[in-house]
Amino acid sequence: MFAFILRRALQAVLVMLVIGLIGFSIQSNIGDPIRPLVGERVTPEERAEMAEKLGLNDPFLVQYGRFIKNAAQGDLGISFIYKKPCTEVILKHAPATLELVFGAALIIVFVSLPLGIYTALKPRTILSKCIMGFSTLGVSIPVFLTGIMLIYIFAVTLGWLPSYGRGETVDLFGNGYWNSGMLTIDGIKHLILPCLSLASIMLPLYIRLIRSEMMEVLETEYIKYSWAKGLSPMRIWLVHAFKNTLLPVITVFGLQIGIMFAFTILTETVFQWQGMGFMFLEAVQRADIALLNAYLVVVATVFVMVNTLVDIFYGLINPTVRITGTK
Amino acid sequence: MKQSLRKFKESYFLYSFKRDKVAMASFVALVFFLLLALTAPLISPMNPYDANNIDIMNSEIPPAWNDMGMDEFPLGTDNMGRDMLSTMLYGLRTSIIIGLGAVSLQATIGILMGLSAGYLGGRMDALLMRIADIQFSFPYLMVAILISAIFQLTFGIGRYEELAVPLLIVIIGFAEWPMYARTIRASVMGEKRKEYVEAAKVIGLSRPVIMIRHVLPNSLTSLLVISTIQVANAVMSEAALSFLGLGMPTTKPSLGSLIRSGFDYIFSGSWWITIFPGILLILFVLVINLLGDWLRDVLNPKLYKG
Numbered sequence: 171m172f173a174f175i176l177r178r179a180l181q182a183v184l185v186m187l188v189i190g191l192i193g194f195s196i197q198s199n200i201g202d203p204i205r206p207l208v209g210e211r212v213t214p215e216e217r218a219e220m221a222e223k224l225g226l227n228d229p230f231l232v233q234y235g236r237f238i239k240n241a242a243q244g245d246l247g248i249s250f251i252y253k254k255p256c257t258e259v260i261l262k263h264a265p266a267t268l269e270l271v272f273g274a275a276l277i278i279v280f281v282s283l284p285l286g287i288y289t290a291l292k293p294r295t296i297l298s299k300c301i302m303g304f305s306t307l308g309v310s311i312p313v314f315l316t317g318i319m320l321i322y323i324f325a326v327t328l329g330w331l332p333s334y335g336r337g338e339t340v341d342l343f344g345n346g347y348w349n350s351g352m353l354t355i356d357g358i359k360h361l362i363l364p365c366l367s368l369a370s371i372m373l374p375l376y377i378r379l380i381r382s383e384m385m386e387v388l389e390t391e392y393i394k395y396s397w398a399k400g401l402s403p404m405r406i407w408l409v410h411a412f413k414n415t416l417l418p419v420i421t422v423f424g425l426q427i428g429i430m431f432a433f434t435i436l437t438e439t440v441f442q443w444q445g446m447g448f449m450f451l452e453a454v455q456r457a458d459i460a461l462l463n464a465y466l467v468v469v470a471t472v473f474v475m476v477n478t479l480v481d482i483f484y485g486l487i488n489p490t491v492r493i494t495g496t497k
Numbered sequence: 498m499k500q501s502l503r504k505f506k507e508s509y510f511l512y513s514f515k516r517d518k519v520a521m522a523s524f525v526a527l528v529f530f531l532l533l534a535l536t537a538p539l540i541s542p543m544n545p546y547d548a549n550n551i552d553i554m555n556s557e558i559p560p561a562w563n564d565m566g567m568d569e570f571p572l573g574t575d576n577m578g579r580d581m582l583s584t585m586l587y588g589l590r591t592s593i594i595i596g597l598g599a600v601s602l603q604a605t606i607g608i609l610m611g612l613s614a615g616y617l618g619g620r621m622d623a624l625l626m627r628i629a630d631i632q633f634s635f636p637y638l639m640v641a642i643l644i645s646a647i648f649q650l651t652f653g654i655g656r657y658e659e660l661a662v663p664l665l666i667v668i669i670g671f672a673e674w675p676m677y678a679r680t681i682r683a684s685v686m687g688e689k690r691k692e693y694v695e696a697a698k699v700i701g702l703s704r705p706v707i708m709i710r711h712v713l714p715n716s717l718t719s720l721l722v723i724s725t726i727q728v729a730n731a732v733m734s735e736a737a738l739s740f741l742g743l744g745m746p747t748t749k750p751s752l753g754s755l756i757r758s759g760f761d762y763i764f765s766g767s768w769w770i771t772i773f774p775g776i777l778l779i780l781f782v783l784v785i786n787l788l789g790d791w792l793r794d795v796l797n798p799k800l801y802k803g
Contacts (some may be wrong), residue, residue: 326766439741
C-alpha cells in the first residue's frame, strides 16, 4: 500500500512538472515578461537591463527551476489586465465558479435521483419513455445553446429572471475574497439560469446511469428475497435497492465533477458570469499570458490532486487497483 | 463481390436496421444533411463568403413568413446581411469537415498508439497508456480550449483565423485521441491470444503485418461504434470552441460561430440568427447519436464507456 501511494504521488509530481514545463515554455516564448512590469514606453537599453535583472538571460533549466520554485510558493506572476498577482486574481474569481458548480450539482442530485429511480421502477409507462427520450435529446444539445434558449425564454420573452451577471453579492468573510451570491434573493435569482444550463449537460447522463444501476440491483437475489419475505415495496425500493445503487453513482459523480468545470467556461461566457472561466477567456482575448498560464497551472494542479486522491482512496477500498498498476 | 452483397442482404445487421424505424429515420436524415453539406455551393441561394453579394442594408431581416420578411431570404438574414439559409448550409459544411477531419486524426493517432501498446506490451504499453490515462484525467473540452487558446496567442488572431480549419482539426484531434487508444488496446488485448494470431506467427508473418492485416480488422467493430459518437463529440467541441471565439471566424462561420454572432442580437429580438443554426446543430448531433446508440446495441461490443 505504501509503495502504491508513493508511486501515485511520484506520478502526480511528474505530471505537475510537465505541466509546469508547458506553462513555462508558453510564458517564455509567447509572452514578454517585461511588458506587464514597465509598459510599452521603455528604451531598449532599459529593457535589456531589466531582462538581465529578472534573469531572462539565464540558461533554460535555471529559469525553469526558478519558475517551478515560484509556482510552488504560489507566485505565478503578475496579471497584465488586473495589475495584481495572478494567484490573487484567480482566488477572487474562484468563488463565483464554485457557487455555479455547487448550484448545478444540487439541481442534478434533486432532479436525476427521483427521475432515475422512477424510470427504473416503471420502465414501460409513457412518462418514463418521455423522460428517456428527453435525455437522448438532452445529450445532443450543447450547453451554450441551452443557456441561450433559457435566456431567450425566461429573460427576453417572459422577463422573469435576469440574464447576466451575479446580481447582489455579500462579502462572506469580510476580506473581499469570497463574494457570495447565495445569500441574497437577487443573487439566487441570478444563479438559477446559469445553474440550470450547466446542470443540463450532466442531467441526462445521471438519469441513465441511475436507471441502469437501479435496474441491475432490482434483479439481484437479495431483492427477490426481500419480496419473498413480504416487505413493503417502498421499503424494498428506497431502503434496500436504492442504497446499493448509490455507491457507483457517487463514484461517477465525483469523477465527473471535473468535467463540469470545463463546461463552466461556456456557461460563464453565455451569462457574463464573473468566474474563472470568464476571466480565462478575457486573458486569452487580451493576451494576458501570465494570467492564462496561472489558470493553466491552477486548474491542472486541482485536477492532478483530485485524481491522485481519488486513486489512492480507491486503492484503500479495492486492493485489485493496487495490483493492476504494478506490472 | 456478388457473394458479399448477398451476405449483406441476409445479415442480421440489415435485418435489425429495417426493423428499427428510429435508426432508419436518422440514417435518412444523416444522408440528407451530408448531401446538403456536400452540395452547399450549388444549392445555396448566395455565396456568403463573397463580400460582393453582401449588402449591409439587408441585415437582420426576419424569416420570410414574418411580416417584415422578404421572399428573397427564406430564413432571414444575419447581422452582416448574409442570407441565413446559405450561411447555415456553408456552416454545416465547415462543421462536418472539421468533425470528420478531427475524428480521422484521432483515429489515426489512437489506432497507432493502441495497436503498439496492445500488441507490443511491456514497457511500451505501460508508457503509452500512462500518457493516455493522464490526458484522460483532464476533460477533453478543457484540453481543447487550452490548446486553442495557446495556438491563438502563438499564431496571432489574424493568422489563426486564416488557418482555422486545419488548426481546429489538429486541436480536437489531439484533445480526444486517448478514447481510441484505450478502445483499440482493450480489443487487441482480447484478440492477440486467439489462435489465428498464433497461426500467423507460426507461418512467419512479421509483427506489423499481423497487427495491421489481422488484428486490426477484428477490432473494427468497436471502432465503428465509438467513431459515430466521436464525430458527434467533435462537432459539438468545434461548436463550443467557435462559440468562445476560439474557432472559426465570423467571416467564414461554422454553426458555432454563427450562434455566437447571433447571440449578441438576441436581446434586440433577432432570435433567428441564433435559433436556426442552433436547431440545425442539435438535429445533426442528435441524428448521429441515435445512429450510434443503435449501432452499439446491434454490434454490442463489450467495451463502451457507458
